[in-house]
Amino acid sequence: MTAQILDGVALANQMQTEAANGVQLLLQQGLLAPTLAVVLVGNDPASQLYVKHKRQACANVGIISRAVDLPENTSETELLQIISALNADTTVHGILVQLPLPQHINSNKIIAAVDPNKDVDGLHPYNLGWLTLGEPVFHSCTAHGIMTLLRHYLDLEFKGVAATIISHSILVGKPLALELLNVNATVNVCHAFTKNLKTYVENADLLIAAAGVAEMVKGDWIKPGAIVVDVGTNHLPDGKLVGDIEFIAAKEQASWITPVPGGVGPMTVAALMQNTLRAAKRATATRAPARGATDI
Numbered sequence: 001m002t003a004q005i006l007d008g009v010a011l012a013n014q015m016q017t018e019a020a021n022g023v024q025l026l027l028q029q030g031l032l033a034p035t036l037a038v039v040l041v042g043n044d045p046a047s048q049l050y051v052k053h054k055r056q057a058c059a060n061v062g063i064i065s066r067a068v069d070l071p072e073n074t075s076e077t078e079l080l081q082i083i084s085a086l087n088a089d090t091t092v093h094g095i096l097v098q099l100p101l102p103q104h105i106n107s108n109k110i111i112a113a114v115d116p117n118k119d120v121d122g123l124h125p126y127n128l129g130w131l132t133l134g135e136p137v138f139h140s141c142t143a144h145g146i147m148t149l150l151r152h153y154l155d156l157e158f159k160g161v162a163a164t165i166i167s168h169s170i171l172v173g174k175p176l177a178l179e180l181l182n183v184n185a186t187v188n189v190c191h192a193f194t195k196n197l198k199t200y201v202e203n204a205d206l207l208i209a210a211a212g213v214a215e216m217v218k219g220d221w222i223k224p225g226a227i228v229v230d231v232g233t234n235h236l237p238d239g240k241l242v243g244d245i246e247f248i249a250a251k252e253q254a255s256w257i258t259p260v261p262g263g264v265g266p267m268t269v270a271a272l273m274q275n276t277l278r279a280a281k282r283a284t285a286t287r288a289p290a291r292g293a294t295d296i
Contacts, residue, residue, distance in 0.1 A: 001224065003254040004153075008145075011152050012266035016061050019273040023062040026280060034280035035064040036094040036120065036272075037086050041079065041105070042072040047098050054096070057269045063276055066092065076105045080113055087115040093283050094120035094276040099171065111170075117282065120275035123170060131175060134182040137282075138275050140175035145267030146208065146229055147179050154227065154256060158183035164204035166190045166197070166217070166244065172210040172231055180206075209244035219249020228257040231264045 023033060036058055040051050058065035068082060079101075086095050095118045101107050116126040122140035130136040139147075150156055163180050167173030168191040180187050188200050192211070201207060201221040209217050210231035222228060222245075232244030243260035251257055258264055 001252060001255070003228070003251045003257040006149055006153050006229070006256050006258045006263060008149055008258060008263040008266045011149060012145075012270035015148075015267075015270035016057060016273055019063075019270070019277050020061045022277045022281075026277075027062075031284060032091060032093075032280070033062060033064050034093045034276045035066055035091055036096065036276045037066040037068055037092050039068040039070065039079075039082065039086075039095070039097045041070045041074050041098070042102050044100070047100070051098055053265070053269055054272060057273055058276075061273050061277075063273060072102055074102075074105075076109065079105060079110060083110065083113045087113075087118065090283070092118065093280040094118050096121045096272065118279060120272060120279050122175065122275065128170075128175065128178075131178045131182075138278070139179070139271070140171070141271040141275065142172050142210075142231065142264065142268045143176040143179050145271040146176060146231075146264060148271065149229070149258070149264070149267050150206075150227070156227070158185045161185045161205045162188075162203055163206040163208070164188045164190060164200045165208045165210070166194075166201075167208070167210035167231070169210065172208075176208060207245075211244050213244055214242050215244065215246045217245040217250070219246040219251075219253060222250045222253035224253055225255045226253065228254040229264060230258050230260050233260060233265065 027033060038051055038054055040047060055065045086092050095114050097110055099107060101110060111123050112125055114124055116124045116137060119127055119138055122138040127136040127138050163185045165173050165176055168189050173189055177187050177189050190197055190200050198221050201217055202223055204223055204226055206227045208229040212232055214234035214236060228245060228250055230243035230245045234242050236242060241261055
């Protein structure tokens, strides 16, 4: 058995084309182009690269990218003031604060300060809270990107699927667990303190790894025929980029697998573009936070 590839690049390009068409429709209606403010604090190389990809995607789609690049020593109070100003700016439709933040800043406090109507990263307590009921205003980008990828390539009946997620982070593990529970999968959430991780992997029909440890999941752990999604992006000493899963060995076990790079990363960015477009559309209506799937 050799796994088929879950091609995130091809699908993300399609999603960005759809978003670009949506932007053009707004402009034809005489409305403002969507504007995304990306807040970057400090000089973390990985964060700078992620932000670069997001800003390039904005340019491709026709979304205005507003760069808010701040020094490492920016105080929590200063950052909160900047977010407050972005919340009040009616020309800004989406706000994304790039994580992680410097240690002297409380990330949860910053995330909660973003207007839920502009929370295009889908991390605000309002959106995560409604995700537990299956009706967030904005889905978390990486989790939604993964779900979109799976639905596009697979005729997958999630009901009863044994899913193992190696991550309990706010960025991936927690929102993805909720997404899968909402479609009736049976979900195990593993992390650094999980005992006998191999056992959880071996029993998974669907495996999602986002631990940030290079090739920690061995290929021979994979259940034959399993669907494998690798969110990890890790650099080996020789500079090679690999995921959290031994790709070559896992490919011989799985039925479908994401490559690294070219799998989940592009889908995360494409989901962000779609969320920003949606935020701009919603801004033409009432500003009161609206919930539910009816306004999708």
